[in-house]
Amino acid sequence: MGKVKGKHRLDKFYRLAKEHGYRSRASWKLVQLDSKFGLLRSSHAVLDLCAAPGGWMQVAVQRVPVGSLVIGIDLVPIAPIRGAISIEQDITKPECSKRVKNLMGERGVRAFDLVLHDGSPNVGGAWAQEAMSQNALVIDAVKLATQFLAPKGNFVTKVFRSQDYNSVLYCLKQLFEKVEVDKPAASRSTSAEIFVLGLKYKAPAKIDPRLLDVKHLFQGSIEPPKKVVDVLRGTKQKRHRDGYEDGDTTLRKVSSAADFIWSDSPLEILGTVNFISFDAPASVPIKEHALTTEEVKHLCDDLRVLGKQDFKHLLKWRMNLRKALSPSQKASASPANIDNQDENKEDEDDKILNEMEELTYAMERKKKHAKKLISKRRAKDKARKATGMQIDALEDGYIDHELFSLSSIKGKKDLVAVDSTSPEEENRNLKDSDDEDIHKESRGQSSSDLDSDEERRRYDEQMEEFLDQAYERFLARKEGSSKQRKRARQAYADKEKLLEGGDDHEGICSENESDKEGTDNESNPLMVSLDDGEKPSQEEITNKWFSQDIFVEAAEGGDFEVSYHSDENEMQVDRPVDKKLSLPDKMVKDKKTSQASKEKDDFEIVPAPSTDTSDSSSSDESDDEDVETKAEILACAKKMLRKKQREQILDDAYNKYMFDDEGLPQWFLDEERRHRQPIKPVTKEEVAAMRAQFKEINARPAKKVAEAKARKKQAAMRKLEKVRKKANSISGQEDISDRSKRKMIDQLYKKAVPKKPQKEYVVAKKGVQVRAGKGKVLVDRRMKKDARKSGMGKAGKGSSKKGKNVKAKGGKGSGKGPAMKGKKGGGKSKKMGVRD
Ligand SMILES: C[S@@+](CC[C@H](N)C(=O)[O-])C[C@H]1O[C@@H](n2cnc3c(N)ncnc32)[C@H](O)[C@@H]1O
Numbered sequence: 044m045g046k047v048k049g050k051h052r053l054d055k056f057y058r059l060a061k062e063h064g065y066r067s068r069a070s071w072k073l074v075q076l077d078s079k080f081g082l083l084r085s086s087h088a089v090l091d092l093c094a095a096p097g098g099w100m101q102v103a104v105q106r107v108p109v110g111s112l113v114i115g116i117d118l119v120p121i122a123p124i125r126g127a128i129s130i131e132q133d134i135t136k137p138e139c140s141k142r143v144k145n146l147m148g149e150r151g152v153r154a155f156d157l158v159l160h161d162g163s164p165n166v167g168g169a170w171a172q173e174a175m176s177q178n179a180l181v182i183d184a185v186k187l188a189t190q191f192l193a194p195k196g197n198f199v200t201k202v203f204r205s206q207d208y209n210s211v212l213y214c215l216k217q218l219f220e221k222v223e224v225d226k227p228a229a230s231r232s233t234s235a236e237i238f239v240l241g242l243k244y245k246a247p248a249k250i251d252p253r254l255l256d257v258k259h260l261f262q263g264s265i266e267p268p269k270k271v272v273d274v275l276r277g278t279k280q281k282r283h284r285d286g287y288e289d290g291d292t293t294l295r296k297v298s299s300a301a302d303f304i305w306s307d308s309p310l311e312i313l314g315t316v317n318f319i320s321f322d323a324p325a326s327v328p329i330k331e332h333a334l335t336t337e338e339v340k341h342l343c344d345d346l347r348v349l350g351k352q353d354f355k356h357l358l359k360w361r362m363n364l365r366k367a368l369s370p371s372q373k374a375s376a377s378p379a380n381i382d383n384q385d386e387n388k389e390d391e392d393d394k395i396l397n398e399m400e401e402l403t404y405a406m407e408r409k410k411k412h413a414k415k416l417i418s419k420r421r422a423k424d425k426a427r428k429a430t431g432m433q434i435d436a437l438e439d440g441y442i443d444h445e446l447f448s449l450s451s452i453k454g455k456k457d458l459v460a461v462d463s464t465s466p467e468e469e470n471r472n473l474k475d476s477d478d479e480d481i482h483k484e485s486r487g488q489s490s491s492d493l494d495s496d497e498e499r500r501r502y503d504e505q506m507e508e509f510l511d512q513a514y515e516r517f518l519a520r521k522e523g524s525s526k527q528r529k530r531a532r533q534a535y536a537d538k539e540k541l542l543e544g545g546d547d548h549e550g551i552c553s554e555n556e557s558d559k560e561g562t563d564n565e566s567n568p569l570m571v572s573l574d575d576g577e578k579p580s581q582e583e584i585t586n587k588w589f590s591q592d593i594f595v596e597a598a599e600g601g602d603f604e605v606s607y608h609s610d611e612n613e614m615q616v617d618r619p620v621d622k623k624l625s626l627p628d629k630m631v632k633d634k635k636t637s638q639a640s641k642e643k644d645d646f647e648i649v650p651a652p653s654t655d656t657s658d659s660s661s662s663d664e665s666d667d668e669d670v671e672t673k674a675e676i677l678a679c680a681k682k683m684l685r686k687k688q689r690e691q692i693l694d695d696a697y698n699k700y701m702f703d704d705e706g707l708p709q710w711f712l713d714e715e716r717r718h719r720q721p722i723k724p725v726t727k728e729e730v731a732a733m734r735a736q737f738k739e740i741n742a743r744p745a746k747k748v749a750e751a752k753a754r755k756k757q758a759a760m761r762k763l764e765k766v767r768k769k770a771n772s773i774s775g776q777e778d779i780s781d782r783s784k785r786k787m788i789d790q791l792y793k794k795a796v797p798k799k800p801q802k803e804y805v806v807a808k809k810g811v812q813v814r815a816g817k818g819k820v821l822v823d824r825r826m827k828k829d830a831r832k833s834g835m836g837k838a839g840k841g842s843s844k845k846g847k848n849v850k851a852k853g854g855k856g857s858g859k860g861p862a863m864k865g866k867k868g869g870g871k872s873k874k875m876g877v878r879d
Pocket residue numbers: 066067069070092093094095096097098099100116117118119132133134135161162163164165180
């Protein structure tokens with residue numbers, strides 16, 4: 044009867060039962076039922092039917108209130124259990140109830156609160172027969188329960204899944220207010236057993252004898268409606284943990300193997316039965332066939348526990364077997380083909396289902412990924428805003444490769460389109476594309492992280508500030524060099540001349556462009572073929588570079604001057620003296636080719652700036668300057684980190700002097716430059732604090748000093764360790780008294796620990812001069828007396844060692860005693876040791 048053999052028998056509950064000293068693993072079933080329904084804690088009298096070897100009895104004794112009666116009955120003797128009475132009887136026999144009644148009389152118990160039944164008939168044989176006798180035994184147990192159960196008492200019985208199960212339920216429902224069905228975890232899923240609980244016995248005055256008559260009861264068993272389970276999608280259906288769906292109460296539904304193999308609707312059979320039997324004579328050749336492996340037989344044993352793969356396995360077995368047993372049927376169209384079609388359909392359904400599952404999973408993954416990206420981006424934006432830093436364009440996910448790809452510009456038209464896009468349009472485009480970017484990102488594509496207007500503005504401001512500072516530093520260094528200023532002014536005038544007659548320069552560019560126009564229409568004008576036979580000369584490159592709008596506009600605005608040194612092969616951008624906007628020195632580039640320029644006359648030759656002696660000022664001075672500037676910048680940067688302060692600094696940057704008024708007299712401009720210095724956003728104190736920080740960093744001990752200190756510390760530790768060992772050995776000696784041991788140990792430690800230099804107060808005699816050396820403090824008499832008094836006060840208060848010492852010393856050297864006038868001090872002074 045679904046008996047488990049071999050290793051599987053010794054499962055978790057078997058081991059647990061052993062550990063807890065229970066006689067059977069079945070004990071755990073009652074433990075679990077009791078935990079769920081709370082049966083035992085309120086039961087003062089328990090009758091356990093079919094109780095051997097006594098596992099349930101043990102649990103009952105443990106869980107019932109103290110002094111309760113627990114009686115166990117079984118066909119076989121039960122070894123004594125403390126707190127329980129066991130009877131050797133057949134529960135189907137009338138003697139059994141007599142014995143119980145006698146015992147009840149003896150113990151003064153009128154009825155039982157709980158009747159348990161876990162009986163299994165000891166009849167080996169066919170399953171159906173066994174199930175029948177099992178259920179008959181259940182009814183015998185119910186009979187006893189009706190005799191001995193107190194009103195509202197409970198009844199627990201084990202039932203085997205079979206056709207009679209419904210009848211048992213019907214019977215119990217007549218007798219109990221509530222009927223529950225449960226399969227505790229300790230009950231093996233492979234077992235057909237299930238537990239039925241009759242709760243709150245109705246205790247009817249009269250019971251219809253037919254209700255407890257097995258023949259009568261089981262004859263009228265109702266055939267439950269057939270319910271076909273789609274076994275291949277079984278996992279999607281709601282599982283009935285108790286093993287039964289509503290209205291489906293038949294436990295053992297059997298189909299013969301022959302029926303299953305030759306049926307036209309195998310899936311229906313698999314869905315309706317829970318056991319495929321090989322007992323019928325028609326199934327014998329199937330059973331003996333090589334294709335019917337042990338695994339198949341095992342699967343047929345209980346279809347309820349099978350999964351989708353198992354059912355597929357059975358269906359495959361059926362198909363193969365059909366082919367093997369009747370090859371003629373293979374060709375015939377009807378049942379086999381229909382089956383095949385069915386199976387194919389199922390397979391397809393399966394595939395679709397699997398695909399759908401995979402798709403949903405993939406979509407979820409993508410969603411998660413997109414969310415992650417967005418949150419990452421937000422976090423970065425936040426961090427950037429907090430620190431006021433610019434985007435690190437090289438970071439992953441922030442590069443729009445297309446944006447910087449020249450290959451995306453297919454022809455001149457594209458280039459014109461790029462050029463002609465106004466900043467407003469660009470911003471609009473950026474905004475429009477922002478949403479798209481998010482979607483792109485969510486699609487896992489690389490997208491550019493475009494700056495917001497705010498960031499662009501900040502970037503421009505910072506760049507301008509940087510340029511301003513660089514130019515101011517430059518001016519500060521150059522100030523005083525009137526020669527230089529003169530030259531700059533000269534350069535400025537020359538530049539104007541250059542611009543006036545600069546048509547040639549432009550002409551070259553336009554000529555070059557017009558030359559190529561015909562061919563450039565279809566090619567990217569920004570991409571130059573490397574295979575071109577004629578490479579552009581350095582001048583051409585230079586011309587092209589400086590012909591860009593930005594330089595022309597800047598030159599027109601007088602921001603800087605472009606000049607070209609053909610002699611020195613140097614191209615230079617000169618800064619005007621009276622403009623703050625300047626380009627860094629790096630703009631001066633070395634010319635690599637030494638090719639002579641044909642158009643050298645087109646450029647004004649400006650001598651390279653001579654190295655001023657004031658520039659080569661001492662390195663100390665420049666270092667100081669650097670530190671000062673660095674401190675200023677850092678102080679400023681520190682302020683910029685805070686939003687409010689940053690906004691304040693930015694606000695202050697807007698003022699009425701922002702724009703250079705035109706037509707102002709030169710002397711006024713000079714004065715302005717000299718006297719109207721911008722107010723720095725940081726105070727002197729803040730800069731000083733920053734400098735102090737530098738100093739602090741510089742003042743940190745050098746590595747070697749730190750190492751030396753560490754070595755010293757290590758040596759001290761080693762010494763202490765040695766002393767500790769010695770002290771241990773001293774304390775271990777038995778022939779020395781404790782006092783002397785302590786003394787010796789004290790001495791050891793004194794030697795080991797370096798002494799702190801003690802302060803020594805020296806009291807001078809009147810009119811005698813005393814030299815106070817290192818560690819000596821010169822005090823007058825009054826002070827000395829005060830010190831002694833305070834020392835005595837302490838000593839008087841407590842019994843501390845220190846106090847005592849001070850007192851003793853004070854006593855010695857007090858008043859007119861010899862210590863005061865003593866000759867030890869050479870008549871000139873007396874020394875008095877006072878502990879800190
Ligand atoms: C599964 S065991 C019970 C285990 C028990 N609940 C425990 O925890 O140890 C089933 C018991 O029912 C007993 N049994 C079967 N038929 C019986 C009957 N007619 N009268 C009494 N006991 C019976 C068997 O002897 C067997 O010991």
